[in-house]
Amino acid sequence: MLVQIKGVKDGLLVTLGEGSWPDLRAALFQHIAEREAFFKGAKLTLDVGNQIIHAADMGSLRDQLSEMGVSLWAVLSNSPTTEQTAQMMGIGTRISTPRPERAIRTLDTNLTSGESAILVQRTLRSGFKISYQGHVIVMGDVNPGAEIIAGGNVMVWGRLRGVVHAGAEGNEKAVVCALDMEPTQLRIGSLIAVTPKKTGKHQPEIASVQNGQVVAESWNTRER
Amino acid sequence: MATVLTVTSGKGGVGKTTTSANLAVALALGGQKVVCIDGDIGLRNLDVVLGLENRIVYDLVDVVEGRCRLRQAMIRDKRLPELFLIPAAQTRDKSAVSPSDMVRLCDELRPEFDWIIIDSPAGIERGFRNAIAPADICLVVTNPEVSSVRDADRIIGLIEAEEKGPARLIINRLNPGLVKRGDMLTAEDILELLAIELIGIVPEDENVVISTNRGQPVALDGNKSRAGQAFQNIGRRLRGEKVPFLNLEEKQDFFSRLFRLNRSGGA
Numbered sequence: 001m002l003v004q005i006k007g008v009k010d011g012l013l014v015t016l017g018e019g020s021w022p023d024l025r026a027a028l029f030q031h032i033a034e035r036e037a038f039f040k041g042a043k044l045t046l047d048v049g050n051q052i053i054h055a056a057d058m059g060s061l062r063d064q065l066s067e068m069g070v071s072l073w074a075v076l077s078n079s080p081t082t083e084q085t086a087q088m089m090g091i092g093t094r095i096s097t098p099r100p101e102r103a104i105r106t107l108d109t110n111l112t113s114g115e116s117a118i119l120v121q122r123t124l125r126s127g128f129k130i131s132y133q134g135h136v137i138v139m140g141d142v143n144p145g146a147e148i149i150a151g152g153n154v155m156v157w158g159r160l161r162g163v164v165h166a167g168a169e170g171n172e173k174a175v176v177c178a179l180d181m182e183p184t185q186l187r188i189g190s191l192i193a194v195t196p197k198k199t200g201k202h203q204p205e206i207a208s209v210q211n212g213q214v215v216a217e218s219w220n221t222r223e224r
Numbered sequence: 225m226a227t228v229l230t231v232t233s234g235k236g237g238v239g240k241t242t243t244s245a246n247l248a249v250a251l252a253l254g255g256q257k258v259v260c261i262d263g264d265i266g267l268r269n270l271d272v273v274l275g276l277e278n279r280i281v282y283d284l285v286d287v288v289e290g291r292c293r294l295r296q297a298m299i300r301d302k303r304l305p306e307l308f309l310i311p312a313a314q315t316r317d318k319s320a321v322s323p324s325d326m327v328r329l330c331d332e333l334r335p336e337f338d339w340i341i342i343d344s345p346a347g348i349e350r351g352f353r354n355a356i357a358p359a360d361i362c363l364v365v366t367n368p369e370v371s372s373v374r375d376a377d378r379i380i381g382l383i384e385a386e387e388k389g390p391a392r393l394i395i396n397r398l399n400p401g402l403v404k405r406g407d408m409l410t411a412e413d414i415l416e417l418l419a420i421e422l423i424g425i426v427p428e429d430e431n432v433v434i435s436t437n438r439g440q441p442v443a444l445d446g447n448k449s450r451a452g453q454a455f456q457n458i459g460r461r462l463r464g465e466k467v468p469f470l471n472l473e474e475k476q477d478f479f480s481r482l483f484r485l486n487r488s489g490g491a
Contacts, residue, residue: 066350088382090348143377144374
């Protein structure tokens, strides 16, 4: 069975089976075409499993669906690439009902759980959001309006001007560091800090929780 | 083959329509064959700015829905015979046209023109997606103010996500006096944040308001106004010429020049 449909709170949840993307895509469109009246005006959540879908594919999928009167509400996936693509295009990656369990291919590493990180090699523009359980490393700027939520530390090799939340699951030992630290809002664990308007020259800084307060200090002068 | 140029911004009121109209005029004055498409279905403006409102018979939606041929919806500008406009429908909304309709329409126009300029509506919804679907080049218009730059940043992100980038930037309504006093974002501030290629800076100019009301784009009068000159330069840069940016600080009105003469005379 390539296409399964289920009604959920957020509209229709369509789960695609295993197979090549062109086949699955064709099956999906055929499915919708056959039940045009049923799908018309529907909000669709698509569970694509392990498929890796790039921006061009996802864009054309969304456009074709919208021509059939179906709006692509969310894309669920086990692939971080697909999730990132969806987030970039403003398509949701989560629904309120829990997803049915499916086999996830786990990566073969001997790292402990506290050591995993994702590397984002681009500038995060307004409206872009990253949430990840481990550490987040960004090579590029984080512009105002962008958001990073990490279970662990956040490191920005660039200007940090958006909202950042390190240790989001309550870890107050988490730190945030950036080449130029000017976040709209900085959260560590359950603490929230707002950076004062900076004057003077920009320098690398590291922010951490000390005595129940978020403190930022220069990377160069801090004790090591 | 035509290049499809989409003018967009995210925020409303920053000058997308003014920019589209003036670039179209500037390119047409340079001997290029240009067609403008108004993507703002339901809130059309481009026809007014170009002064072609009273000649609309068919519009974009009529073409897409097959009520007329493409040729019939194209309005030829009387001042510039190489400039055409396909107006938007006023009585419908953005959902009347889909992104693939726009791609098809542009493919049909491409062989006959040098430039297809699409004036995008504000926002990031269907109208915006329609406008960028066929784009070869996206021009993002922003004003030197924080809210408009923030929206431009979002739009640039969306353009990159759709793999239509890299977008190019036009800074519109820069007031050199305010910048000098430190009361307005400078071009450098904006570029530092947005980090995309700058293709033009258009100074604030009251001639734009006057010309918009008359339906006579400033670029038509060539170098008589600062804004008109800036749009002309952008047109030339789009065609691959290297044109230096206007020196906006040099400008002095008659009285301050007189005042200065007086002072140097007295000293």
